[in-house]
Amino acid sequence: MNKIFELREKRAKAWEAAKAFLDSKRGTDGLVSAEDTAVYDKMEADIVCLGKEIDRLERQQSLDLELMKPVNTPIRNQPNVTGTEVKTGRASDEYRQAFWKAMRNKSHFDVQNALQIGTDSEGGYLVPDEFERILIQALEEQNIFRQLANIITTSSGDRKIPVVASHGTASWVDEEGLIPDTDDVFTQVTIGAYKLATMIKVSEELLNDSVFNLESYIAKEFGRRIGTAEEAAFFTGNGTGKPTGIFNATGGAQVGVTSASATVLTVDEVIDLYHALKGPYRKNAVFVTNDATVKAIRKLKDGAGQYLWQPSTKEGEPDSILGRPIKTSIHVPTIAASAKVIAFGDFSYYWIADRQGRTFQRLNELYAANGQVGFRATQRVDGKMVLAEAIQVLQMKA
Numbered sequence: 001m002n003k004i005f006e007l008r009e010k011r012a013k014a015w016e017a018a019k020a021f022l023d024s025k026r027g028t029d030g031l032v033s034a035e036d037t038a039v040y041d042k043m044e045a046d047i048v049c050l051g052k053e054i055d056r057l058e059r060q061q062s063l064d065l066e067l068m069k070p071v072n073t074p075i076r077n078q079p080n081v082t083g084t085e086v087k088t089g090r091a092s093d094e095y096r097q098a099f100w101k102a103m104r105n106k107s108h109f110d111v112q113n114a115l116q117i118g119t120d121s122e123g124g125y126l127v128p129d130e131f132e133r134i135l136i137q138a139l140e141e142q143n144i145f146r147q148l149a150n151i152i153t154t155s156s157g158d159r160k161i162p163v164v165a166s167h168g169t170a171s172w173v174d175e176e177g178l179i180p181d182t183d184d185v186f187t188q189v190t191i192g193a194y195k196l197a198t199m200i201k202v203s204e205e206l207l208n209d210s211v212f213n214l215e216s217y218i219a220k221e222f223g224r225r226i227g228t229a230e231e232a233a234f235f236t237g238n239g240t241g242k243p244t245g246i247f248n249a250t251g252g253a254q255v256g257v258t259s260a261s262a263t264v265l266t267v268d269e270v271i272d273l274y275h276a277l278k279g280p281y282r283k284n285a286v287f288v289t290n291d292a293t294v295k296a297i298r299k300l301k302d303g304a305g306q307y308l309w310q311p312s313t314k315e316g317e318p319d320s321i322l323g324r325p326i327k328t329s330i331h332v333p334t335i336a337a338s339a340k341v342i343a344f345g346d347f348s349y350y351w352i353a354d355r356q357g358r359t360f361q362r363l364n365e366l367y368a369a370n371g372q373v374g375f376r377a378t379q380r381v382d383g384k385m386v387l388a389e390a391i392q393v394l395q396m397k398a
Helices: 003-025 034-067 093-103 109-115 129-142 204-208 214-236 267-276 291-297
Strands: 150-154 159-166 185-191 194-203 254-258 286-289 324-328 340-345 350-355 359-363 372-385 391-395
Touching: 003 034, 034 291, 185 350, 185 372, 194 204, 194 214, 204 372, 214 372, 254 267, 267 340, 267 391, 286 291, 291 324
Parallel strands: 150 350, 254 391, 286 324
Antiparallel strands: 159 185, 194 372, 286 340, 340 391, 350 372, 359 372
């Protein structure tokens, strides 16, 4: 039996047992004793651990499938075969091999000539196409925003996005009566590019060791660092030197619900958040919150006595609240006074703009005294809400 399916069944049974335990231990006042709360917390922690293991296995399965795909055509110029794609430029095998030889400082004259395809004015090398796809995959594993948002690529300058701020209306008029003018109102959202950079140091011994998979290490480490910094900005960035996050007071999503308490969520407030979002946006909407907030939501029941949070029992389907998927991120604030703790909406109305390719540069001298070589990675990216009403936020009372 599939391991992921086994874990999902196990987690579903554990959740049913936890709900039954919690219901059986509630007193007439609706409260649970400290001793029983500790037992329930342990049961819930096991459920969380099972969920994280399922996520890891699904990411591993997805990555295995991606790595099994052919990355080039082993036989070229096949007789009597037309339409065979020959990769050129940064997608070519020659460029990829030359790039990694340069990263390992094994370049010769023929390598330098090949690298001229992708040099920039400051000596950085644009990433080969095959490796760039690996890096983007790493970003998606670390960054839930790139799974949800609309991603565009810009070449230069700012991207100006026209947005309809309000629509015209129709009116009932008498025969031969004057038909009133009502125009659509347009605004414009401008997306630029902010620079994000990181540095990795690798020992000379590791670089010279052919067993060490430099490509895999750099892809995963750059993906982890850049993904973490990006996601933090997409949620809470203030638009100064970084993207504008959905929780930012200016340019962010709309506050749909403000809780009655600074420290406690209620089922009615979560339901109110669901209905604060206009119906057309709900078909693609997801809940995004922190793990700690999910823990509080797990204890909430609707008017029919059903728990709001429901675990996924099918592979590829996320957990849900009120029938809509729920995703978590450590960059969403936890429950506290004035904190924006849940976002619900269609995240495709948040646009991420990648400016051209990511660049790498090898630094031989900077860390030479320590027997290390530096690798610098940079990218330029921006992100903004293009329609604030498409995502609604639940904010705790001040």
